[in-house]
Amino acid sequence: MPDLHIHFATMTGNAETVATDTQSRATDEGWTAHVHDLGDLTPQDLTDRELAVFIVSTWGDGEPPDDAADFWYALEEANLDLSGMRFAVFGLGDKDYTEFNGFARQLDARLATLGATRLLDRFDADLDFDETFPAWADRFFTRLAVERETSGT
Numbered sequence: 001m002p003d004l005h006i007h008f009a010t011m012t013g014n015a016e017t018v019a020t021d022t023q024s025r026a027t028d029e030g031w032t033a034h035v036h037d038l039g040d041l042t043p044q045d046l047t048d049r050e051l052a053v054f055i056v057s058t059w060g061d062g063e064p065p066d067d068a069a070d071f072w073y074a075l076e077e078a079n080l081d082l083s084g085m086r087f088a089v090f091g092l093g094d095k096d097y098t099e100f101n102g103f104a105r106q107l108d109a110r111l112a113t114l115g116a117t118r119l120l121d122r123f124d125a126d127l128d129f130d131e132t133f134p135a136w137a138d139r140f141f142t143r144l145a146v147e148r149e150t151s152g153t
Helices: 014-028 043-048 066-077 102-113 129-151
Strands: 004-009 033-037 051-057 086-092 123-125
Touching (some): 004 014, 014 033, 014 051, 014 086, 014 129, 043 066, 051 102, 051 129, 066 102, 086 102, 086 129
Parallel strands (some): 004 033, 004 051, 086 123
16 A cells, blocks of 8 residues: 555644644554655655545635745646546635635635546535544544555455
């Protein structure tokens, strides 16, 4: 089974915390997992990812956090084939904003447009993400177990 790549974009550190929690759970379940700040990547870096999760917050009016802005604007323009990637998106936001989880919605749609396959529907967490994350993680890791079983590894 391929390694799990956990990508995050954050303004306040919450998405990074959720990403490291996801890595801990992945490791406990026998996965090799790597955490990446989207601010350190280019869209081209995604072309070798087979299994990926994106844990991202939204800032302002539906925009990516500052650390991921360059990555996002390049991804919007990129002409990549991501058909080899299976992915999930966990968005962190605040329902009081008009563009609740706008960046997560945009990222999810763009990855699919570039050919990536969703493992799960995007999850939009509100400020209570610390309460909703465990249930999402259970669904995500159950889906990964099915992937592992199907691939025979």
